[in-house]
Amino acid sequence: MRLISESPDDSGFTSEQTSYLNAFVAGLSQGRELPHLGQDAEGRFTHEEEETVHGTPVDELCKEETIKHKKNGLDCYDTILANALENKFPEAEDVFRYKFHGLFYVAPAQDSFMLRCRIAGGALSTYQFRGLAEIAQDWGPGHADLTTRANVQVREIEPRNCPDVLMKLADLGLTSQGSGADNLRNITATPTTGFDPTELIDVMPYARAMHHYILKNRDLYGLPRKFNISYDSGGCVSVCADTNDIGFQAVRVGDNDQGVEPGVYFRMQLCGITGHKQFASDCGVLLTPAETIPVAAALIRVFIENGNRTNRNKARLKYLVDDWGFDKTLGETQKKLTFPLRRFPLGQCEVPAPKDKQGYLGIHPQADGRNYVGICTPVGRMTVAQMLALADIADEFGRSEIRLTVWQNLIIPGIPDDKLQAALTAIQATGLDYRNHNITGGLIACTGSAGCKYAAAATKAQAVALGSHLAGKMILDLPINLHLTGCKHSCAQHYIGDIGMMGTRVKVEDGSTVDGYNIVLGGGVDDQQAIAREVWSGIKADEINALVEQLLCAYLAQREDGETFAAFSRRLSVEELRSLVDPSKLSTAAA
Numbered sequence: 383m384r385l386i387s388e389s390p391d392d393s394g395f396t397s398e399q400t401s402y403l404n405a406f407v408a409g410l411s412q413g414r415e416l417p418h419l420g421q422d423a424e425g426r427f428t429h430e431e432e433e434t435v436h437g438t439p440v441d442e443l444c445k446e447e448t449i450k451h452k453k454n455g456l457d458c459y460d461t462i463l464a465n466a467l468e469n470k471f472p473e474a475e476d477v478f479r480y481k482f483h484g485l486f487y488v489a490p491a492q493d494s495f496m497l498r499c500r501i502a503g504g505a506l507s508t509y510q511f512r513g514l515a516e517i518a519q520d521w522g523p524g525h526a527d528l529t530t531r532a533n534v535q536v537r538e539i540e541p542r543n544c545p546d547v548l549m550k551l552a553d554l555g556l557t558s559q560g561s562g563a564d565n566l567r568n569i570t571a572t573p574t575t576g577f578d579p580t581e582l583i584d585v586m587p588y589a590r591a592m593h594h595y596i597l598k599n600r601d602l603y604g605l606p607r608k609f610n611i612s613y614d615s616g617g618c619v620s621v622c623a624d625t626n627d628i629g630f631q632a633v634r635v636g637d638n639d640q641g642v643e644p645g646v647y648f649r650m651q652l653c654g655i656t657g658h659k660q661f662a663s664d665c666g667v668l669l670t671p672a673e674t675i676p677v678a679a680a681l682i683r684v685f686i687e688n689g690n691r692t693n694r695n696k697a698r699l700k701y702l703v704d705d706w707g708f709d710k711t712l713g714e715t716q717k718k719l720t721f722p723l724r725r726f727p728l729g730q731c732e733v734p735a736p737k738d739k740q741g742y743l744g745i746h747p748q749a750d751g752r753n754y755v756g757i758c759t760p761v762g763r764m765t766v767a768q769m770l771a772l773a774d775i776a777d778e779f780g781r782s783e784i785r786l787t788v789w790q791n792l793i794i795p796g797i798p799d800d801k802l803q804a805a806l807t808a809i810q811a812t813g814l815d816y817r818n819h820n821i822t823g824g825l826i827a828c829t830g831s832a833g834c835k836y837a838a839a840a841t842k843a844q845a846v847a848l849g850s851h852l853a854g855k856m857i858l859d860l861p862i863n864l865h866l867t868g869c870k871h872s873c874a875q876h877y878i879g880d881i882g883m884m885g886t887r888v889k890v891e892d893g894s895t896v897d898g899y900n901i902v903l904g905g906g907v908d909d910q911q912a913i914a915r916e917v918w919s920g921i922k923a924d925e926i927n928a929l930v931e932q933l934l935c936a937y938l939a940q941r942e943d944g945e946t947f948a949a950f951s952r953r954l955s956v957e958e959l960r961s962l963v964d965p966s967k968l969s970t971a972a973a
Contacts, residue, residue, distance in 0.1 A: 438691045446564065447691045449475045450604045455482030455563055462544050469542040482565065482603065484558025485544055488537070491835045495539040497522075497547055498561040502593035503571035503586045503613070504532025504786035508773040511784050513554040515769035521547055526769065528762035530826065530875060531568045531610070532621075532786040533561075537833055559597060564605045564697075566682070569593045570612040570621050573787040577748040577795050578617035580735060582632040583646045583671060585613035591675055602682060606689030607697040610654070611678060616734035619741045622788050622907050625654040625875060627699045628681065629662045630674050633731040640726055648674055649728065652681075652708070653700040657872035659913045660700060665708045668726035680718035684711065736909040740861045742787045743818040745802065753802055754785075754795040755816050757809055760849070761827040761842045762790030764814075771812045779805035790826055821856075822849040824863035828873040830885070831897070837868025839885030839897035844923050851927040856934060862947045864930070866899070878905040880947045881930060882914045888922050897923035903933075903959060904951035912952065917959045925968040936962035 433440045435451055443451060458479040465472060472480050477487050486496040499514070506514075514534050518526045523538040539547055551557055560566060571589035575581060592611060596602050614623040616632040623629035629651035636644050648669045654662030669677055690697045703711050716723055743756040757772070764772075772794065776784055781796030797805050809816050825848075828834070830841030845866045865879030876882030882905055888898030899921050905914030921929060934947075940962075941950045951959060 435691055436687045436689075442692050444692055444694055444697075446478060446694065447606075449478050450564070453479065454604060455479035456559070456600070456603055458482065462548075466542045466545050469540060471541055478563060481562030482560060483548060484561035485539075485548075486562055488833055488835060491831060491833050491837075492538060494537065495541070495544060496829075496833065497536045497539055498529075498558060499534045499551065500557050500559065500561050500568050500593065500597075501533055501786065502569055503575070503589035504568075504573055504788075505571075505586060505590075506784045506786065507555075508776045508782045508784065510554045510556055511776075512770060512773045513550065513556075515766045515773070517547055517550055518769070519766045525763055525765045527829070528759055528764070528786055528790045528792065530622075530788050530790060530828075530873060532570050532573065532788050533568045534786070535829075557597065560603055564607050565603050566596050566605070566609045566611065569596075570610075570623075570626075570788055572613065572615040572617045572619060572621045573742060573785045573793055574617050574619045574746075574754060574795075575613075575615040577750060577752070577754060578615060578619070579747060579749040581615040581617035582634055582734065583615055585615040585630075585632065585671075588630075588671055588674055589613050592678065595675055595679060599679070601686070602679070605682070605686055606691050607694065609682065609685070609699065613648075613674075614734070618735070618738045618746075619787065620737040620739075620789075620908050622875070622878070623654075624651055624661045624907055624911060625656045625878065626651075626662060627654060628652060628678055629654055630669070631734075633668075633733055635668070635726070635731055638726075638730050640730065642668065642724065642726055646671070647726075647731075649731065650674075650677065652711075653698075653703050655698055655700050656875055656877045656913065657870065658698070658700065659877060661907075661911055661913075664728050665712065666725050666728070667712065668724045668731070673721070676719060676721075677715065677723070681711070681715045683718055684714045688714070737907075739863070739910075740789075740818050740820070740823045742789055742791050742793060743823045744816060745806075748795065751798075752795070753797045753799065754793050755797060755802075755805060755809065756787075756791060756793045756818075757814050757816050758819065758823055759791055759814060760822065761825060761845050763842065768812045768814060771808070772814075775805055775808045775812075779808070789824070791823075818861070819853065820858040820861040821852045821864075824861055824880070825849045826863065826874045826879070827866040828868050830866075830868045834868055836871060837885055838887050839866075839868055839899060839923055841866040841868045841874065841883075841885060844897070844926070848927055848930060852931060852934065855931055856938070858934070858938075860946055862934075863905075865905075876902060876905075877914050878907050878912075879914060880905065880951070881933070883926065886920060888920050890922075899923065899926055901926075901929070904948055906948050910946075910948055912948065915956060917956050918963075921968075928968045929963055932963045932967065933959075 484498045518536045521543040522536040527535045569589045569592045571585045576584040610626040611628045612623040612626040614631045630648040650667045651662035652665045776794045779797050779801040780794045785793040827841040827845035831837040862880040865874045865876045865882045867874035867876040868885040876884050882902040883899035886898050887895035901918040902914035902916045906912045
């Protein structure tokens with residue numbers, strides 16, 4: 383074997399490097415054992431280390447982790463291009479990888495893709511909103527859906543159009559990267575932040591900074607499971623921060639004996655996952671606004687390195703913290719930070735005022751003397767014509783901006799008093815309504831079986847029918863939220879609704895099954911935080927209108943003075959709640 387040249391000019395190495403490498407290669411040529419390589423005298427590896435993913439042996443990984451280990455989902459763009467040429471849907475493992483680009487193949491519900499965007503803080507310029515309408519018009523079904531993460535989805539996209547859709551998003555200054563699969567989802571923020579007269583701080587800059595930090599760091603993709611982050615400004619409209627893996631809640635700190643300078647800070651709440659019946663809990667940490675990004679990043683990396691990659695049902699942050707507790711979790715997070723985490727008693731913080739339950743609808747004054755108008759988009763669905771008209775309204779009367787809420791509705795901010803009536807007239811001309819209806823204003827529904835293979839019921843259509851039925855039967859003087867979700871994934875967050883419903887299949891006399899729901903009552907978030915209790919199971923979809931009508935009529939007749947439905951339903955036992963409805967009248971009403 384030829385040794386490396388001793389001449390630095392020929393080899394490019396220093397004399398010290400050359401001496402070391404010559405000795406190393408000479409050792410190989412003489413067949414000497416090199417224990418640090420794990421080889422015996424015959425060159426066999428005797429101490430080969432087992433391949434792992436963050437400590438989990440590869441052969442123990444669950445299916446999705448194995449897919450990610452073989453090929454990062456971000457690296458499947460060539461496949462997207464190749465399949466577009468043949469108008470071909472992804473096969474096998476690539477169905478999962480497409481989700482890293484926000485493209486969901488939703489067969490058998492629909493033989494097409496659903497696009498899910500990323501919209502930092504739910505804030506869109508009218509240019510971007512029009513662009514999303516154009517995507518829905520040119521490559522989608524002519525409508526788009528607002529989601530419970532202040533986001534937009536467009537359906538019925540063909541494989542051949544996927545590259546055009548992704549390029550169009552980029553041209554708009556938007557992206558869908560990481561909006562699906564095991565990634566950090568859309569960063570949400572109080573929808574009225576920046577103009578809310580009651581808020582403590584404008585959180586939009588921090589939501590945007592978090593959004594871009596995620597996009598710029600490849601190692602933050604491919605978590606053990608999805609991860610949600612939310613910023614609550616302390617304003618009057620809820621962003622459901624306590625349902626997130628990390629919820630940053632703005633608080634004010636006054637004079638104290640802890641050595642903390644008075645001012646506005648964030649409490650860090652951890653492990654909200656209401657589909658698993660858990661809200662985020664305060665972990666005792668107080669952060670300056672600028673500290674929220676590095677602390678979240680450090681905690682996420684701890685989760686990446688230690689989360690469960692063998693059991694999908696135990697792979698959310700909640701389960702790591704359940705195993706470790708807050709102290710160990712924060713201790714591991716601290717190791718990744720250059721500044722100390724600040725512990726501070728929650729009791730010494732001034733918490734925000736209660737939320738306005740449907741403050742995202744109607745006419746509201748802004749901090750700058752202008753107005754924002756919240757618009758009800760029934761279960762989040764808008765036609766292209768409505769989207770374009772709303773963009774025109776925001777340009778003509780507002781500040782060329784649209785804010786999305788986590789309640790499947792939207793807000794047009796910045797309307798001066800002298801333009802308000804003209805704006806309201808234009809909004810009603812779209813077929814949408816700005817007026818706050820206590821029943822239909824709080825109606826939430828996931829995609830349902832019309833567009834999702836997991837859903838057991840046609841939630842959107844049945845929610846609209848339920849709202850219409852109730853609105854024609856009664857008037858409520860206090861708002862309620864009705865959440866219809868298609869399956870246990872709880873995309874419509876049924877456990878936080880005053881009345882929540884989860885789709886299920888119900889067997890009928892001939893042995894077949896029909897759409898149905900399990901019904902829970904008494905949920906809430908923020909200052910009304912509670913997980914709803916299941917009261918009925920296996921109710922056929924065509925019976926829910928009559929059931930909810932009876933239930934609400936009983937509430938109106940039996941409530942105490944000023945009692946909300948949530949308080950009423952929590953005061954009664956499950957048996958007492960069931961007794962408010964006559965089952966024999968459900969089938970009669972359905973017939």
